[in-house]
Amino acid sequence: MTWAKSPMDILKLLDQSNCQRCNEPSCMAFAAQVFKGKKKLSDCPKLDQSIIEKYAQSDEDEESTDRPRTSEEEVEAYVKSLKQKVQKMDLAAVAEKLGGVYQNGRLTVKVLGKDFSVYTDGTLSADIHTNPWVSVPVLTYITEGAGKDITGSWLPFRELKEGSAWSGLFRQRCEKPLKQIADNEYDLFVDLLDVFNGRAVQHLDADIARVFYVLPKVAIMVCYWPAEEDFESNLNIFFDEAANENLNIASINAMGSGLARMFEKLSEKHSTHQYWPFS
Ligand code: SF4
Known part of the structure; x- marks a missing residue:
């Protein structure tokens, strides 16, 4: 937790009655335990639920931004960003530029001769199982491809x-x-x-x-x-x-x-x- 720089920041939230209902000898001792991660704010029965939730959310936010993403999560996030780009594109124009077909709200391109479709909302569809080996390159082709014709060189x-x-x-x-x-x-x-x-x-x-x-x-x-x-x-x-x-x-x-x-x-x-x- 980075919102608390010391146990004192936690102590400020407590009513400091030293009632010991948290099974600690004092509010200060309880604050020290929370600071070390050995107790949670919710272990003090006298704390308002709104305060508990507010600081629990801060901890979750820190965790989600501090923890490095796994490679799968990175790829998933990248695919999501490409799909968001697709949503803003004119797929009919893309089909013309990149050698695909646009029909009934979806752009279809051939991937090694097989159909692979993208809908205007970014949804993917294919007769085949798709995974990042294919979805990332196809979406990149659709979102970034310049449409240059085959040169023969x-x-x-x-x-x-x-x-x-x-x-x-x-x-x-x-x-x-x-x-x-x-x-x-x-x-x-x-x-x-x-x-x-x-x-x-x-x-x-x-x-x-x-x-x-x-x-x-x-x-x-x-x-x-x-x-x-x-x-x-x-x-x-x-x-x-x-x-x-x-x-x-x-x-x-x-x-x-x-x-x-x-x-x-x-x-x-x-x-x-x-x-x-x-x-
Ligand atoms: S239960 Fe809460 S108020 Fe009572 S001693 Fe523990 S921390 Fe302090």
Whole structure:
């Protein structure tokens, strides 16, 4: 409690009759116990309920502002702030700008080919289970995306805006786990890429090169080179340059981590039926 700087501040609230009904020898002794957190103001039966409630509320307020939020609470608060932004937006205009569809009070965008909808009150809806791996990037795309069209020019993650600061994390959370799956279960990896209708392309002599639209105007290209003689295998993900304008680096990283998590789960299950990313 920071409202009481010393037991004296608590003593001022008491009637100082030293009646001992609180089982302390005096009001001063009681105040000292409250100051140490060993008794509560409500343990004095002579205190007005209004005073007890007033100071109990102060303690709660302090606790809620002093206690650091957990990462889940941080994410929840961030999602809430994004939904509040959505409420102030013209979703029909956003749909036109970002390659979505606006109908019956909701904006729908394709996330890896699957429908994901946001209503004007910020409510999310999808045929699939959603979690922060997908809801944060999608809401960020909707609230901040510039709507830049796909360019056809590909960049590695580290060359995206602020990418160099995040590239270690992206390598660790996205490219490395995907490479491991491709190394260990090549055929399954190809099957998984097919599930999401990746378009096969040629790029830098990669053995596998597939283009996906994680969002209507955020395209990625997954490239894999198997091990060869003295060369280790490698997997890189490239981004269409428009990603720089349509999604911030934290959300791009979150989407990459979600993609890797999805592939890991799928490879564990060895089944691609009825499975959706980020669940
Ligand atoms: S019950 Fe209240 S008034 Fe009585 S001694 Fe304890 S603190 Fe003081």
